[in-house]
Amino acid sequence: HLELLEAQAYEAAVKQEEEEQREEKLAGLKARVQKLRLQRDELQAKVDLQQNGQLGKESIASELAQPSAQDVLEWKIRSIKGILQIFYLTGISAKLTRRGVCFSISTAYEGTYLDSYHLDLVINQEVQIYRHSVPTFIPLQQIAKKYLQTDIRRFFSVLSDHLNAYVGRRYQADQLQEHFSDQIEGMLQRNSLCNLLVFNYTPSQSQTFPFHARLLYGDPCCSLPTEAVVSCRSDAPASLAETAAAHSDLFHRLPLHKAFRSFSTTGGSRI
Amino acid sequence: MDEIVAEYIRRTVLKIPRDEIKTMLQKWDFLSEAELEHINFHQIKENIAQEVVQLCEENSTGIKQAAVLDIIYNHSYPNKRMWSVYQMKKTGEETEFFDLTDFKKKFRRQLQSALKNVTVNFKVYEDNAIWIRIAWGTPYKKPNQYKTSYVVYHSQTPYVFVSVSILKSNLPLLLQALIVASDYHDIHEMELRSHSLNSLKDIVFKRYSQQLTKFTFSSFSLHSHLLLPAVDLRIVEENRSEKERIQRLNSEAFGDGPQPKLEFAQYKLETMFKSDPDMDVLDKKEPFRCLVKFSSPHLLESLKSLAPAGMADAPLSPLLTCIPQKARNYFKIREKKSLPPGSFLSP
Numbered sequence: 001h002l003e004l005l006e007a008q009a010y011e012a013a014v015k016q017e018e019e020e021q022r023e024e025k026l027a028g029l030k031a032r033v034q035k036l037r038l039q040r041d042e043l044q045a046k047v048d049l050q051q052n053g054q055l056g057k058e059s060i061a062s063e064l065a066q067p068s069a070q071d072v073l074e075w076k077i078r079s080i081k082g083i084l085q086i087f088y089l090t091g092i093s094a095k096l097t098r099r100g101v102c103f104s105i106s107t108a109y110e111g112t113y114l115d116s117y118h119l120d121l122v123i124n125q126e127v128q129i130y131r132h133s134v135p136t137f138i139p140l141q142q143i144a145k146k147y148l149q150t151d152i153r154r155f156f157s158v159l160s161d162h163l164n165a166y167v168g169r170r171y172q173a174d175q176l177q178e179h180f181s182d183q184i185e186g187m188l189q190r191n192s193l194c195n196l197l198v199f200n201y202t203p204s205q206s207q208t209f210p211f212h213a214r215l216l217y218g219d220p221c222c223s224l225p226t227e228a229v230v231s232c233r234s235d236a237p238a239s240l241a242e243t244a245a246a247h248s249d250l251f252h253r254l255p256l257h258k259a260f261r262s263f264s265t266t267g268g269s270r271i
Numbered sequence: 272m273d274e275i276v277a278e279y280i281r282r283t284v285l286k287i288p289r290d291e292i293k294t295m296l297q298k299w300d301f302l303s304e305a306e307l308e309h310i311n312f313h314q315i316k317e318n319i320a321q322e323v324v325q326l327c328e329e330n331s332t333g334i335k336q337a338a339v340l341d342i343i344y345n346h347s348y349p350n351k352r353m354w355s356v357y358q359m360k361k362t363g364e365e366t367e368f369f370d371l372t373d374f375k376k377k378f379r380r381q382l383q384s385a386l387k388n389v390t391v392n393f394k395v396y397e398d399n400a401i402w403i404r405i406a407w408g409t410p411y412k413k414p415n416q417y418k419t420s421y422v423v424y425h426s427q428t429p430y431v432f433v434s435v436s437i438l439k440s441n442l443p444l445l446l447q448a449l450i451v452a453s454d455y456h457d458i459h460e461m462e463l464r465s466h467s468l469n470s471l472k473d474i475v476f477k478r479y480s481q482q483l484t485k486f487t488f489s490s491f492s493l494h495s496h497l498l499l500p501a502v503d504l505r506i507v508e509e510n511r512s513e514k515e516r517i518q519r520l521n522s523e524a525f526g527d528g529p530q531p532k533l534e535f536a537q538y539k540l541e542t543m544f545k546s547d548p549d550m551d552v553l554d555k556k557e558p559f560r561c562l563v564k565f566s567s568p569h570l571l572e573s574l575k576s577l578a579p580a581g582m583a584d585a586p587l588s589p590l591l592t593c594i595p596q597k598a599r600n601y602f603k604i605r606e607k608k609s610l611p612p613g614s615f616l617s618p
Contacts, residue, residue: 131596136476137427142364191369191426192399198372220366 047079069125076123077101080152091164092156099123099130105160109168109223110255117163127152137192138162139220161221168223168255169194175257183260185209195220197256200233203247203263210236211244215251228252272328279416280327280337283344284320292319295347299340302326334416338392342404345421346396349468352421352434356463356471356598357446359429359455367454369426371395378403378452385444390414399425407441420445423468429455430475432468462601470531474595479531517578517585524592530571536600538563538590543606558606571595 080094080101091106100123107114120131127148134140140159147155173194176184185200195217200209210233218226228251230244250259287295293312296302302323310322327336345352379391388408395401403422408414422445423432431449435442446458465471473479508514544559567573571594578585586592594600 131477133477136430137367137425139364139366187395189371190399191371193367193369193427195366196368196370198370216368218366218368 172256381448
């Protein structure tokens with residue numbers, strides 16, 4: 001009995017140590033984030049100064065001479081270098097090439113690393129996308145038209161949001177199809193962007209699929225649905241209407257596969 | 272069961288290589304496992320086909336199921352058909368919410384309202400590819416199941432892959448149905464054709480490994496390493512630097528991965544004939560029209576191997592290397608008054 005208590009005490013001590021280490025690490029990371037934020041603000045200030053300085057030079061000198069293309073290019077490269085450092089932690093990394101910069105956007109969803117997408121930018125008079133591996137159904141040209149020339153950082157931020165949301169939605173749909181296929185009638189109806197999912201399902205092991213779900217992901221940068229309509233089949237008992245409403249709420253809040261997992265744990269259905 | 276359907280199934284099964292028949296019937300998922308066990312797949316194909324038709328008779332197969340078997344066959348052997356690529360345009364910029372059920376309904380309705388005698392079948396695959404099979408009839412004749420067109424469409428993309436049958440007159444109808452069903456407003460044919468459907472997809476969806484800057488290791492040093500296989504140290508490579516230069520330029524032009532598979536590239540030239548002014552070959556100063564066509568079982572791979580094999584100078588003409596990036600293998604080249612259409616400077 002004493003040994004058992006000893007073992008328990010030892011385990012508790014180990015856990016406590018781990019907890020302490022984790023908190024230390026967390027504090028360390030938080031401090032680092034602070035430091036980086038300060039750095040970022042400093043760099044931003046520098047960039048703004050340079051930008052203003054450059055514009056100032058331009059407005060004075062435009063009567064006399066144009067700033068050389070070389071200068072403009074150098075300034076652009078400098079500003080992009082600054083952005084590179086800032087973005088590294090957000091899954092966006094880049095590398096200078098002969099003609100410009102090549103960016104890589106790494107996506108992830110809930111801790112799982114998913115696809116990487118690349119864009120090769122060429123910097124001449126304006127920034128152009130020379131080559132890229134972004135899927136056709138992501139509105140790359142639209143986003144580029146809005147932000148590429150004026151605010152590269154925003155361009156990558158928005159594009160990254162689109163891509164991360166897309167892979168997040170796709171991941172959920174794949175997980176649902178892989179792990180809960182027996183709770184779905186037939187195949188999940190989806191599309192390339194995974195922004196509209198339609199399926200008949202049952203929350204528990206049963207032969208019938210009393211619920212019909214239609215999930216619309218209205219926000220292309222969001223991986224949770226904006227609309228989750230859950231209805232009961234016409235021949236289903238009226239008591240299920242309540243469950244349907246509860247499920248609809250669940251789909252709004254939780255990732256799809258987690259919502260399905262919660263069905264079995266709460267034993268939520270009375271079918 | 273309809274005699275036409277029976278014959279159609281028989282002929283479809285005969286097209287399949289004998290070793291693949293069982294797998295394809297399993298994919299069809301129409302005959303049960305137990306029924307499939309009864310068929311002897313080691314006999315000659317004619318007999319296998321007969322047994323399959325027999326089982327289908329017992330299951331009263333209709334044209335719909337037979338059509339699905341045809342789709343499965345074409346999906347497994349898409350390279351037997353010639354595919355063209357069409358591009359659709361839409362005006363709005365809102366996010367599309369593609370609803371498959373809606374699309375199928377609209378497409379079918381559009382076709383059937385224009386032409387009553389037409390069979391339309393759909394099959395969706397896991398990569399979001401929607402396969403549409405259309406068998407055409409006339410206002411007075413039932414659809415001919417052997418004259419089929421195939422359409423492959425990935426939702427929320429502007430590209431459609433079409434394999435048209437001989438009846439080109441039905442093409443406008445087909446294209447109209449596509450834009451109505453997918454909610455676009457215009458469609459035009461791209462100058463891109465090939466037997467390899469997957470390569471066409473690779474090109475327009477940019478799935479082939481383009482020459483994108485590598486993030487993991489320095490590409491140039493790797494190539495130098497590759498150029499030095501384990502050879503006899505007494506042999507000295509005189510042209511090593513030249514070889515490396517060619518390799519580097521080739522890699523820049525084509526990338527390092529496998530190339531999409533195209534069978535030809537066609538260049539229609541309408542340029543002036545440039546000759547020695549003394550020779551004065553042509554009296555009139557008119558553009559010299561000629562057609563240059565490159566054919567190969569795998570055109571891009573063979574172009575890629577031209578410079579390393581010493582048959583062409585590196586870098587290769589951008590007219591050849593721009594093919595996957597411009598997504599076309601039909602070109603019209605005119606005089607350089609303005610930027611020629613085959614120019615590669617515009618990304």
